[in-house]
Amino acid sequence: MQATVHRFDPDTASGSVLTDNGREIDFGVAAFANTSLLHLRPGQRVNIEVGASGISRMWIEGIGPGQRIR
Numbered sequence: 001m002q003a004t005v006h007r008f009d010p011d012t013a014s015g016s017v018l019t020d021n022g023r024e025i026d027f028g029v030a031a032f033a034n035t036s037l038l039h040l041r042p043g044q045r046v047n048i049e050v051g052a053s054g055i056s057r058m059w060i061e062g063i064g065p066g067q068r069i070r
Contacts, residue, residue: 003048008040015040017048017055027055035059 006024008015013029025048032040035058040046049057 001048001050003046005040005042005044005046007042010039017046017058019048025050025055027058031055031058 001019003017003019003025006016006018013032014027015032016024016026018024031054034056037060045060046058047061048055
């Protein structure tokens with residue numbers, strides 16, 4: 001699922017995203033730690049996986065193991 005970063009606090013490594021259907025989902029340090037990213041900025045597009053306890057994985061398409069930027 002794709003989403004847009006709504007807010008991000010680099011001090012706590014937490015924030016929220018807005019999904020394309022308008023749902024705001026918070027994420028914590030655990031979800032951000034799995035991104036291998038150093039920072040997120042509001043308005044940035046990300047892909048997310050949502051599990052029973054919220055966002056379980058977040059990434060930028062084209063950046064990651066085995067992925068290429070096209």
